[in-house]
Amino acid sequence: MxxxxxxxxxxTLTGYARAALADYEARRGTLAQFLPNRDVADxxxxxxxxxxGLVDVAKFRAYDAEIEVGRRPGGQRVTLELPALGQxxxxxxxxxxxxxxxxxxDAQALLSIQTVTRQAVQAVSDSIERMRGVVLAxxxxxxxxxxxxxxxxxxxxxxxxxxAPALWSVAGTDRLAQLQxxxxxxxxANGEAPGAxxxxxxxxxxxxxxxxxxxxxxxxxxxxxxxQQVQDQVAGAGLPPIVLYDRRVSVDGVNTKxxxxxxxxxxxxxxATDDWMGTQLGATFWGRTLSSTEPGWxxxxxxxxxxxxxxxxxxxxxxxxxxxxxxxxxxxxxxADLSFAAKVL
Numbered sequence: 001m002x003x004x005x006x007x008x009x010x011x012t013l014t015g016y017a018r019a020a021l022a023d024y025e026a027r028r029g030t031l032a033q034f035l036p037n038r039d040v041a042d043x044x045x046x047x048x049x050x051x052x053g054l055v056d057v058a059k060f061r062a063y064d065a066e067i068e069v070g071r072r073p074g075g076q077r078v079t080l081e082l083p084a085l086g087q088x089x090x091x092x093x094x095x096x097x098x099x100x101x102x103x104x105x106d107a108q109a110l111l112s113i114q115t116v117t118r119q120a121v122q123a124v125s126d127s128i129e130r131m132r133g134v135v136l137a138x139x140x141x142x143x144x145x146x147x148x149x150x151x152x153x154x155x156x157x158x159x160x161x162x163x164a165p166a167l168w169s170v171a172g173t174d175r176l177a178q179l180q181x182x183x184x185x186x187x188x189a190n191g192e193a194p195g196a197x198x199x200x201x202x203x204x205x206x207x208x209x210x211x212x213x214x215x216x217x218x219x220x221x222x223x224x225x226x227x228q229q230v231q232d233q234v235a236g237a238g239l240p241p242i243v244l245y246d247r248r249v250s251v252d253g254v255n256t257k258x259x260x261x262x263x264x265x266x267x268x269x270x271x272a273t274d275d276w277m278g279t280q281l282g283a284t285f286w287g288r289t290l291s292s293t294e295p296g297w298x299x300x301x302x303x304x305x306x307x308x309x310x311x312x313x314x315x316x317x318x319x320x321x322x323x324x325x326x327x328x329x330x331x332x333x334x335x336a337d338l339s340f341a342a343k344v345l
Contacts, residue, residue: 001312001313001314001320001322002312002313002315003296003297003310003311003312004312004313004321005311007106007109007110007113007311008110008113008311009297009298010291010296010297010298010299010308010309010310011297011299011300011303013117013309013310013311014292014297014299014303014307014308014309014310016114016117016309017117017118017120017121017307017308017309017325018121018306018307020117020118020121020122021121021122021124021125021307024118024121024122024125025125025129025273028129028247029245029247030129030132030247030273031129031133031136031245031247031258031259032129032132032273032284033270033271033272033273034132034136034196034198034268034270034271034279035135035136035281035282035283035284035331035332036271036272036273036274036275036276036278036279036283036284037273037274037276037283037284037286037306038274038276038283038284038285038286039286039305039306040285040286040287040288040305041287041288041301041304041305042082042287042288043081043082043084043288044079044080044081044082044287045079045080045285045287045332046077046078046079046080047078047080047332047334048076048077048078048334049076049077049078049154049155049334049335049336058070076155078334080152080330080332082287082328082329082330083143083148083150083328083329083330084289084326084327084328085124085127085128085327085328085329086120086307086324086325086326086327087120087123087124087324087325088120088322088323088324089116089119089120089322089323089325090320090321090322090323091112091116091320091322091323113311113321113323116323117309117323117325120309120323120324120325121307121309121325123325124307124325126249126250126258127249128284128327128329128330128331129247129249129258130249130251130256130258131143131330132258132284132331133257133258133259133260135154135282135332135333136198136259136265136267136333136339136341137161137259137260137263137265137341138161138341139153139154139155139156139333139341140152140153140154141154141330141331141332152330152332154282154332154333154334154336156333156336156337156339157189157336157337159185160185160186160189160336160337160339160340160341161340161341162341162342162343163342163343164178164342164343164344165178166178167344167345168203168209168210168344169206171209171210171211172210172211173210174210174212175207175210175212175213175344176212176234176237176239178342178344179197179234179237179239179264180237180239182266182340182342183238183239183240183266185340186266186340189337190335190337190338192268193240194240194266194267194268195240195267195268195269195270196240196241196242196243196265196266196267196268196269196270197240197241197242197243197264197265197266198242198245198259198264198265198266198267199242199243199244199245199263199264199265200244200245200246200257200259200261200262201244201246201261202261202262202345203261203262203263203264203344203345204227204242204244205224206344206345207230207264207344208224208225208226208227208230209224212233213225213230227242227244230242240266240269243270245258245259246261247259261345262343262344262345263341263342263343263344263345264341264342264344265339265340265341266339266341266342267281267338267339267340268280268281268338280334280335280338281333281334281335281338281339282331282332282333282334282335282336283331283332283334284329284330284331284332285329285330285331285332286305286306286307286327286328286329287305287328287329288304288305288328289304289308289326289327289328291308291310291324291326292304292305292308292326297310306327307325307326307327307329308325308326308327309323309324309325309326310323310324310326311324312324
């Protein structure tokens, strides 16, 4: 198949694809608020894996005395290869014939291509989102497919991936005391408290069903607390706000939770999805694909990192058309101990 630019060129389609991706993640919710997107013009990333966000205090000095040389935070230098991903979606002969049936054939063909492009980009978005969930839940980036297997362990300490000693499915479990204990562990390890409690609606309901959270009605009956009431009690206990997260993706046709809905995460406060400098937890790195550098795609150097899209067409019957999304990317924890995951159900 040859690159087909009669309807839309790859640079323009790539701009459309990235706008569609941003809109899709804004509607569905994304863990990029904790592992924000970062573009790199490479397929390899290098970073310092640290244990704490703290730096040594500055020393006081006498006037006219020289300022002492400080020490930068230590850490292991890590080099990591980013894997490739993408999807190839066909536009059938029948769809093309129907699209070209009217007087505005080019406009209809463009609409078909844009529709398929959104689907191809959503596939990439969901794959990366699911991997963000794996990384935050386990401290590792584990890929186990029939065609590709990889695992990157970011070194989260063993005690930060645990099962609660008393599960929240038991009404008498002291949920607040557990969270406060884990909050203290997080604070001791990192020198700062977590900024968010991330949990599914299922976990939240189990949390709100606890006897500590229930509201007593006038007739003596108990009612589970509302989200705002729970937020108020959590804040009163010195804990960060709750962030509900329930995104699902399709894996081989199976409805799959992007983040396991049986656990609670403690993470730094959320940031904008492209503010990778606003958090020390890590980032979602997007590399530069070989397709983006092809002269025929005409994508400027500064725009090459990230997901790209193009259309290919076979000149022989049935003259198949394919929309291809191509990307290189992986969520990475640079300070893995800034993430904490507890199985509570």
